[in-house]
Amino acid sequence: MRLGFHAPQTEEELSQIVLEAAESRTPLEIMGKGTKRELGHAVRAGAVVSTENMKGITLYEPTELVMVAKCGTPLTEIEAALAENDQELACEPVDIAPVMGYGPGEGTVGGLVATNISGSRRILKGAVRDHVLGVTAVNGRGEIIKSGGRVMKNVTGYDIARTLVGSWGTLAVMCEVALKVLPVQRESRTLVFFGLTDFAAVEALCLAMGTPYEVSGTVHLHAPLAARLSDADLAGNGKAVTAIRVESFPASARYRTSRLREALLAYGPELELDTDRSQTFWKDVRSLKMFQGTKHPLWRVSTVPSKAATLVGNLARKVDVHVAYDWSGGLLWIETPSLTDAAAVDIRRQLAEFGGHATLIRADAAIRKETDVFQPLEPPHDVLAAKLKHAFDPLGLFNPGRLYRGQ
Numbered sequence: 001m002r003l004g005f006h007a008p009q010t011e012e013e014l015s016q017i018v019l020e021a022a023e024s025r026t027p028l029e030i031m032g033k034g035t036k037r038e039l040g041h042a043v044r045a046g047a048v049v050s051t052e053n054m055k056g057i058t059l060y061e062p063t064e065l066v067m068v069a070k071c072g073t074p075l076t077e078i079e080a081a082l083a084e085n086d087q088e089l090a091c092e093p094v095d096i097a098p099v100m101g102y103g104p105g106e107g108t109v110g111g112l113v114a115t116n117i118s119g120s121r122r123i124l125k126g127a128v129r130d131h132v133l134g135v136t137a138v139n140g141r142g143e144i145i146k147s148g149g150r151v152m153k154n155v156t157g158y159d160i161a162r163t164l165v166g167s168w169g170t171l172a173v174m175c176e177v178a179l180k181v182l183p184v185q186r187e188s189r190t191l192v193f194f195g196l197t198d199f200a201a202v203e204a205l206c207l208a209m210g211t212p213y214e215v216s217g218t219v220h221l222h223a224p225l226a227a228r229l230s231d232a233d234l235a236g237n238g239k240a241v242t243a244i245r246v247e248s249f250p251a252s253a254r255y256r257t258s259r260l261r262e263a264l265l266a267y268g269p270e271l272e273l274d275t276d277r278s279q280t281f282w283k284d285v286r287s288l289k290m291f292q293g294t295k296h297p298l299w300r301v302s303t304v305p306s307k308a309a310t311l312v313g314n315l316a317r318k319v320d321v322h323v324a325y326d327w328s329g330g331l332l333w334i335e336t337p338s339l340t341d342a343a344a345v346d347i348r349r350q351l352a353e354f355g356g357h358a359t360l361i362r363a364d365a366a367i368r369k370e371t372d373v374f375q376p377l378e379p380p381h382d383v384l385a386a387k388l389k390h391a392f393d394p395l396g397l398f399n400p401g402r403l404y405r406g407q
């Protein structure tokens with residue numbers, strides 16, 4: 001096949017490229033716009049296949065809450081179309097592009113689905129995976145497969161769409177995705193507490209989540225991270241910031257916020273952000289503004305909320321870390337100093353004790369080359385992953401080496 005860069009416009013063209021690659025055993029690097037190209041390991045490929053020319057919203061039924069788009073469609077286009085109808089991607093996907101040195105919203109919808117990096121609202125509305133209704137893709141045999149349509153005989157029993165979400169382009173090249181969308185919540189109110197210890201903050205966030213008031217965001221930011229927020233009052237306070245969000249229509253959001261205040265009285269005087277300030281705050285969290293403007297290594301760690309503060313405390317005894325606790329501590333964004341291994345050994349040692357997964361989101365190429373960027377898979381997950389890989393991409397054409405070194 002022709003080496004270099006391929007940007008097919010149709011599924012048929014893409015299928016043809018994959019067939020040629022299969023014939024010549026040419027490994028392919030799969031990308032959308034490449035905003036996460038520096039995330040993960042460098043791919044050992046003979047050619048690049050980009051979906052950037054497969055773009056456009058092919059179906060949007062606001063009343064049915066469904067949108068179908070070609071995978072190369074920029075997220076900015078998707079969000080603009082939704083905004084016109086007061087709708088949004090309810091899982092509030094994180095926009096990693098700015099911390100990777102790209103502009104906001106530059107990624108494609110295919111990249112979003114392939115990486116499944118859900119944001120703060122996941123605790124109430126579910127992950128990206130829960131909002132994908134269907135997928136059309138080309139597998140490593142060059143076959144066009146469709147969830148809910150043609151069933152690959154050797155992956156019968158798997159939900160193809162759910163399997164491809166989060167597969168980082170290692171199983172198939174997605175061409176088109178159908179997404180569930182939801183109305184924008186008009187009122188957004190956020191209670192903010194200052195200067196809580198990590199333990200008290202996680203306790204308060206978990207307490208809030210345990211109430212019936214439908215909390216849609218719980219985050220705790222170490223003081224140096226809070227200092228990078230857009231809101232001058234929060235940034236200038238010099239203290240850690242702990243925030244709890246409620247969204248809905250105005251009367252309901254206000255009622256539920258006032259009940260939450262009562263439930264959380266023990267955590268001290270707090271500030272209540274109105275809709276404008278609340279939306280600005282969560283936009284910062286969504287674009288990881290707290291980690292922009294530096295080149296320090298950045299990890300995304302999922303663990304058990306009740307153990308998160310102990311895990312971070314243990315880590316902080318060895319490494320100077322700045323941490324954002326999202327999902328009440330179930331998701332930690334950890335910035336470390338630029339050590340030779342980006343503190344990988346210390347972080348993974350903690351996870352071996354407490355359970356969970358760590359992904360190195362940002363680090364120099366030299367560090368990524370020597371470090372496991374994704375959590376190494378343990379049995380029986382490694383066996384399952386190998387079986388899935390074989391079923392979708394038997395020749396190992398797609399993104400070799402992307403997830404795990406030497407594979």
Ligand SMILES: Cc1cc2nc3c(=O)[nH]c(=O)nc-3n(C[C@H](O)[C@@H](O)[C@H](O)COP(=O)(O)OP(=O)(O)OC[C@@H]3O[C@@H](n4cnc5c(N)ncnc54)[C@@H](O)[C@@H]3O)c2cc1C
Nearest residue numbers: 115116117118127166167168302303304330356357385403
């Ligand atoms: C208490 C607790 C226990 C958990 N236990 C587990 C567990 O036992 N097993 C587990 O998998 N997760 C576990 N997780 C993590 C959990 O699935 C999620 O929180 C996940 O890590 C982050 O979710 P996400 O859907 O946002 O995926 P993301 O983290 O955004 O997804 C991106 C990444 O791609 C996926 N991926 C990883 N490896 C591969 C691969 N080889 N091929 C294709 N895709 C891959 C994801 O799983 C991965 O993290 C646990 C989390 C918690 C809080």
